[in-house]
Amino acid sequence: MSNAAGTPGADPGSAPGPVGERRFSETFHFARRNPKLLIGLTIVVGFLLLGLIGPLFIDHGPNQYVGPQTQGPSGEYWLGTTTFGQDVWAQFVYGVRSTFLIGVLGGGVAFVLGTAIGFFAGYRGGIVDEVLNMLTNVVLVLPAMVVLIIAVAYLDARGLVVQAVFIGLTTWPWAARAVRAQTLSLATRDYVDLARLSGRRTWRIITTEIAPNMSSYLVMSFILLFGGAVLTAAGLDFIGLGPTDGVSLGLMLENAVAWSALQLGMWWWFVPPGLAITAIVGSMYILNVGLDEVFNPKLREL
Amino acid sequence: MWRYMGRKLFVYALTFVVAVTINWMIPRFMPGDPVRSMLSRGSVSDPEALERMTAYYNEVFGLDAPLHEQYLSFWAGLFRGDLGISVMFYPEPVVDIILRAVPYTLALLVPAIVLSWIVGNHFGAFAARSKVLDNTILPAGYVLTATPYMWLALLMAWSLGIVAGVFPTAGGYSFALTPGANWEFVSSLIVHWFLPFLSMFVVALGGWAIGMRNMIIYELEDDYATYLRALGAPRRLVRRYAFRNAMLPQITGLAVQLGTIITGALLTEIVFNYPGLGTLVLDSLNNRDFFLLQGIFLFVVVGVLIANFVIDVVYVLIDPRTRVQMTGGSS
Numbered sequence: 001m002s003n004a005a006g007t008p009g010a011d012p013g014s015a016p017g018p019v020g021e022r023r024f025s026e027t028f029h030f031a032r033r034n035p036k037l038l039i040g041l042t043i044v045v046g047f048l049l050l051g052l053i054g055p056l057f058i059d060h061g062p063n064q065y066v067g068p069q070t071q072g073p074s075g076e077y078w079l080g081t082t083t084f085g086q087d088v089w090a091q092f093v094y095g096v097r098s099t100f101l102i103g104v105l106g107g108g109v110a111f112v113l114g115t116a117i118g119f120f121a122g123y124r125g126g127i128v129d130e131v132l133n134m135l136t137n138v139v140l141v142l143p144a145m146v147v148l149i150i151a152v153a154y155l156d157a158r159g160l161v162v163q164a165v166f167i168g169l170t171t172w173p174w175a176a177r178a179v180r181a182q183t184l185s186l187a188t189r190d191y192v193d194l195a196r197l198s199g200r201r202t203w204r205i206i207t208t209e210i211a212p213n214m215s216s217y218l219v220m221s222f223i224l225l226f227g228g229a230v231l232t233a234a235g236l237d238f239i240g241l242g243p244t245d246g247v248s249l250g251l252m253l254e255n256a257v258a259w260s261a262l263q264l265g266m267w268w269w270f271v272p273p274g275l276a277i278t279a280i281v282g283s284m285y286i287l288n289v290g291l292d293e294v295f296n297p298k299l300r301e302l
Numbered sequence: 303m304w305r306y307m308g309r310k311l312f313v314y315a316l317t318f319v320v321a322v323t324i325n326w327m328i329p330r331f332m333p334g335d336p337v338r339s340m341l342s343r344g345s346v347s348d349p350e351a352l353e354r355m356t357a358y359y360n361e362v363f364g365l366d367a368p369l370h371e372q373y374l375s376f377w378a379g380l381f382r383g384d385l386g387i388s389v390m391f392y393p394e395p396v397v398d399i400i401l402r403a404v405p406y407t408l409a410l411l412v413p414a415i416v417l418s419w420i421v422g423n424h425f426g427a428f429a430a431r432s433k434v435l436d437n438t439i440l441p442a443g444y445v446l447t448a449t450p451y452m453w454l455a456l457l458m459a460w461s462l463g464i465v466a467g468v469f470p471t472a473g474g475y476s477f478a479l480t481p482g483a484n485w486e487f488v489s490s491l492i493v494h495w496f497l498p499f500l501s502m503f504v505v506a507l508g509g510w511a512i513g514m515r516n517m518i519i520y521e522l523e524d525d526y527a528t529y530l531r532a533l534g535a536p537r538r539l540v541r542r543y544a545f546r547n548a549m550l551p552q553i554t555g556l557a558v559q560l561g562t563i564i565t566g567a568l569l570t571e572i573v574f575n576y577p578g579l580g581t582l583v584l585d586s587l588n589n590r591d592f593f594l595l596q597g598i599f600l601f602v603v604v605g606v607l608i609a610n611f612v613i614d615v616v617y618v619l620i621d622p623r624t625r626v627q628m629t630g631g632s633s
Binding site for chain 2: 036134145146174227239250256262265270274279
């Protein structure tokens with residue numbers, strides 16, 4: 001019985017109401033009891049709230065020179081100040097905000113591209129599949145970051161959104177591959193054939209018959225893309241290709257290195273930003289494992 | 303088998319063409335005048351030299367010729383091994399500068415990739431299905447894969463290099479020495495190499511451990527594992543069979559992860575000011591030396607393609623099923 005939740009498309013189409021409800025409450029039942037999911041979710045939500053609410057309590061800009069220079073953490077400046085007297089805590093809080101923003105935007109663009117291409121290639125098959133598959137393989141082999149470096153280097157003014165779009169354009173391939181493989185296995189199921197016979201449009205079949213049956217898979221893909229986008233953005237920021245007039249955790253790392261925080265022992269400048277990135281992305285990944293266990297009864301029995 | 307290889311080679315050739323095309327397109331279709339912005343940011347003070355360089359770059363870009371001619375001459379230059387002249391180190395050719403940096407990057411990359419792959423796989427296989435290890439190694443592995451390469455490098459440079467003072471934190475060798483084949487120089491090389499290598503190794507480790515752990519769990523649920531257990535085979539034997547099967551996807555994973563690890567190497571080098579391609583990327587960005595930047599891009603792409611091909615060959619050699627499928631599948 002518990003198998004019904006994990007085998008997509010066993011019979012959800014026949015009686016959507018009660019089965020869907022039971023599936024949801026069952027999922028919720030296991031979700032509440034999964035420590036990985038709970039711990040991961042708590043950390044992610046904690047940082048999300050920090051990024052959303054934190055900046056509201058700071059009355060000066062994150063890059064303003066407000067305090068004494070090169071001071072360690074204190075009651076007034078929680079994470080100390082930079083060599084120029086900028087408030088590290090303020091930069092940190094704004095940086096957390098932009099980290100989530102870049103993750104959602106960059107991961108979102110990659111997700112939309114990847115799933116659209118994956119669905120289309122897997123469902124259509126034939127020459128469409130061949131061409132899209134070739135495209136996916138080519139973009140997959142190209143090292144995304146190096147492409148990003150030369151593409152972004154030529155832009156004179158860079159914003160967070162532009163950065164996110166570029167990241168999305170280069171990191172979608174593995175998602176497309178994964179979604180394509182799943183779609184291939186679903187596309188030959190009877191209920192999909194039935195939908196096709198009834199003359200529905202391709203897009204409607206994909207969105208109503210195929211996508212819902214791999215929804216857990218899609219959620220997990222998005223989380224992985226989110227993490228990837230955050231790490232890529234941090235790397236770009238670190239080599240000086242970040243937003244030209246913004247704050248981000250990667251930019252904080254770049255500045256810390258550029259103004260030799262290492263040699264001066266100003267650990268409060270470079271430890272928190274990296275720690276936040278690691279914590280956010282790492283707990284996203286752990287949350288993902290938790291989700292996997294909740295959705296997949298085979299793993300749940302552990 | 304040849305059909306399979308041919309297909310792979312076709313994809314790689316196509317990728318190379320795409321990479322070259324990107325390289326050609328970006329300076330021409332991005333907003334702004336590449337030559338002027340390059341020369342204005344580059345620190346050239348002598349007006350006569352500036353004029354000569356402007357003329358030279360205008361000619362190299364060939365901006366007044368029709369687009370298809372520009373494209374063809376770009377390829378022609380490429381086949382002559384001509385990637386242009388660097389702005390930063392004028393008048394040194396880009397290829398020479400890159401070839402000087404490549405050994406350092408390879409010296410970091412190859413050991414880091416190979417060792418982290420081997421050690422990570424064994425860790426992961428060991429952890430799978432044993433509750434205590436699973437609950438410690440798995441989260442640790444995920445946290446490691448989520449660690450930005452440059453941050454761990456920073457932490458190591460700070461803690462082991464500056465606070466503890468055990469390792470040097472900048473450069474590829476001590477600047478007091480002149481490069482040569484003596485022991486002093488080699489030991490200096492090794493000491494400077496160790497920290498960048500270690501930080502890359504540690505970050506890469508987590509991903510392999512997780513991948514292997516997940517694969518082993520799937521393999522242990524397979525029929526052959528159940529059958530072996532039913533026969534009363536010892537746990538170690540079952541594990542060994544599962545490990546061999548789980549290795550195959552990990553080899554494919556190696557190809558997929560290559561880009562990420564190379565990025566990690568570039569970032570780590572920047573932290574340690576290691577004289578490889580990463581530091582070169584940063585320098586050329588700061589000096590707007592686009593020729594050098596694009597040359598590095600092509601080198602990295604070619605390197606990735608070669609590595610991918612090697613992995614493909616290894617895969618075919620290791621997995622007998624692919625060979626059978628390939629010869630039988632063509633009919």
